Amino acid sequence: MKNIIKIAKASIPLVALVGFSTYGISKCIYRVNGGERAIKFNRFFGVMPKHYPEGWHIFLPYFEWPIIYNIRTNAKSSEAQTGTKDLQTAYITVRVLYKPMADHLNNLYREVGEDYDERVLPSIINEIVKIVVVSLKCIVGEIQCNRVNV
Numbered sequence: 355m356k357n358i359i360k361i362a363k364a365s366i367p368l369v370a371l372v373g374f375s376t377y378g379i380s381k382c383i384y385r386v387n388g389g390e391r392a393i394k395f396n397r398f399f400g401v402m403p404k405h406y407p408e409g410w411h412i413f414l415p416y417f418e419w420p421i422i423y424n425i426r427t428n429a430k431s432s433e434a435q436t437g438t439k440d441l442q443t444a445y446i447t448v449r450v451l452y453k454p455m456a457d458h459l460n461n462l463y464r465e466v467g468e469d470y471d472e473r474v475l476p477s478i479i480n481e482i483v484k485i486v487v488v489s490l491k492c493i494v495g496e497i498q499c500n501r502v503n504v
Contacts, residue, residue, distance in 0.1 A: 392420045396418050398417070
């Protein structure tokens with residue numbers, strides 16, 4: 355009985371060491387799934403220039419953290435409002451397919467942020483719709499009849 359108590363007392367530090375090591379290692383690893391890329395933000399140096407493909411990667415907790423981007427093709431529907439040749443307002447719904455360039459994710463994060471699709475796409479879509487409607491010199495009836503060409 356005394357031997358079991360001695361073994362139990364001796365194994366407590368070992369069990370604690372294994373438990374803390376497992377917890378520490380789990381906080382230093384992150385996974386990037388297929389169709390995603392990651393960049394690291396370092397507390398001292400800012401956005402690091404390297405991007406990380408899918409797989410398991412290591413980071414230093416508190417000093418670095420991963421920022422994971424979806425680089426698959428995404429769809430966004432947006433409603434644009436523009437004026438026509440006959441001075442009427444046309445409401446056009448546009449569906450845009452987009453994806454970020456994987457090689458430039460660090461620049462995208464540095465200049466625009468993580469929510470680039472909500473910040474950049476609405477203004478671009480609105481301007482493109484205006485340019486297309488003006489270049490075709492459309493009237494509201496023509497827009498409805500020639501929907502495929504517009």
